[in-house]
Amino acid sequence: MDIPRKPTRSRRRWFIGGAALAVGTLLTVALARLEPAAPTVERATVWMDTVERGTMLRQVRSPGTLVAEDIRWVSSVNPGRVEQRLVQPGTPVEPGTLLLELSNPDVNRQALEAERQLSAAVAGLASLQSTLENQRLTQEATVATVSSEHREATRQVSANEKLAAQDLIARSELERSRDRAEELRAHLAIEQQRLRYVAESARSQIAAQQAQVNMLRGLVEFGRRQVEAMKIRAPSDGVLQDLPVEVGQWVQPGATLARVVRPGLLKAVLRIPETQAKDIAVGQLASIDTRNGIVRGQVMRIDPAVQNGTVTVDVKLQGALPKGARPDLSVDGTIDIERLENVMYVGRPAYGQAESTVGMFRVAPDRSSAVRVPVRLGRSSASTIEVVGGLQPGDVVILSDMSQWDSSERVRLQ
Numbered sequence: 001m002d003i004p005r006k007p008t009r010s011r012r013r014w015f016i017g018g019a020a021l022a023v024g025t026l027l028t029v030a031l032a033r034l035e036p037a038a039p040t041v042e043r044a045t046v047w048m049d050t051v052e053r054g055t056m057l058r059q060v061r062s063p064g065t066l067v068a069e070d071i072r073w074v075s076s077v078n079p080g081r082v083e084q085r086l087v088q089p090g091t092p093v094e095p096g097t098l099l100l101e102l103s104n105p106d107v108n109r110q111a112l113e114a115e116r117q118l119s120a121a122v123a124g125l126a127s128l129q130s131t132l133e134n135q136r137l138t139q140e141a142t143v144a145t146v147s148s149e150h151r152e153a154t155r156q157v158s159a160n161e162k163l164a165a166q167d168l169i170a171r172s173e174l175e176r177s178r179d180r181a182e183e184l185r186a187h188l189a190i191e192q193q194r195l196r197y198v199a200e201s202a203r204s205q206i207a208a209q210q211a212q213v214n215m216l217r218g219l220v221e222f223g224r225r226q227v228e229a230m231k232i233r234a235p236s237d238g239v240l241q242d243l244p245v246e247v248g249q250w251v252q253p254g255a256t257l258a259r260v261v262r263p264g265l266l267k268a269v270l271r272i273p274e275t276q277a278k279d280i281a282v283g284q285l286a287s288i289d290t291r292n293g294i295v296r297g298q299v300m301r302i303d304p305a306v307q308n309g310t311v312t313v314d315v316k317l318q319g320a321l322p323k324g325a326r327p328d329l330s331v332d333g334t335i336d337i338e339r340l341e342n343v344m345y346v347g348r349p350a351y352g353q354a355e356s357t358v359g360m361f362r363v364a365p366d367r368s369s370a371v372r373v374p375v376r377l378g379r380s381s382a383s384t385i386e387v388v389g390g391l392q393p394g395d396v397v398i399l400s401d402m403s404q405w406d407s408s409e410r411v412r413l414q
Helices: 009-033 105-165 171-229
Strands: 048-050 052-068 071-075 080-085 098-103 231-233 238-242 256-261 266-273 285-289 294-307 310-317 330-347 357-363 369-380 384-389 396-398 410-413
Touching (some): 266 285, 310 330
Antiparallel strands (some): 048 396, 266 310, 285 330, 294 310, 357 369
């Protein structure tokens, strides 16, 4: 007779293990399908703005400095040593105000040498004039003597012709008197020509010597100006802005010794990033913040070259300057480019560029979370940027840098 057997414990353990494995597999699949928890962001640490529709003013903002429009640089004409500084920077000056005194013995020596040469040339001119005048007078005396002898010979020929007609003298005597008269006539012509040559030669020699004297007078005047140039004077009225030399310093010709400006004539020189300078044009309005007031202005010049990634833009200031405005003062300038009507715009994000598509976190209506959405951006301004697509008026977006959450499509706000 068969006896029924009870199930063994090993089979039951296998059954329990298989059930546990199935449950673990299901839990793993379920957890894998769950989305990762959204990171938390402190609401107070992010900058938010609301998308609006309306008029957007495109502006470009950049730092700059105030620069004097009328700047007079004073440079050294001669090399020399600085002996005195008579005026300090910041002092108002007038044309001719003595700023510095230089010294150079060579300049004084050259001036004295020029005066010595002039004195010698003047004495030589006087001596030459005296000598030539004596030659002229001597030649005139010779001409007068020969002329007298010629007239006497002419009278002798006339007398001999009368005597020869009466056969009172020989024919040969008449011919000799005629030859003598002809000789004296030729001699007189030569002496008269020599007199004209002496006069012309005297004029040319005197003119040459006079030119030498005039040249030396110019050199003397130049030397005096060189000596006077050792005294550095203000070229115009204004304020002495800079005096970059010290007593005892040796300066070379052309070295800058001083700078005089007119403080009432200032312009703003802005350094615009090259990526933002493409829309700037001459004539656009601007405002200059001197930190003690805002001055309106107008773009007057745009540098055609790019230096260190920036373009220099000159702004002509209009109206009275705020108190304390002076050359080299740091300012902030804002240039109005254009006015866009009926466009969506929002504050400029820290990570978005104009004419691009970026991911921005749009805040939920309950302000508890934010979801990343693609946003197409258009034209930009100094503090705002045009929204072409991806957002609607009234949407609140985060403008702060959210690059550390690039792997998350959603964040929680606390």
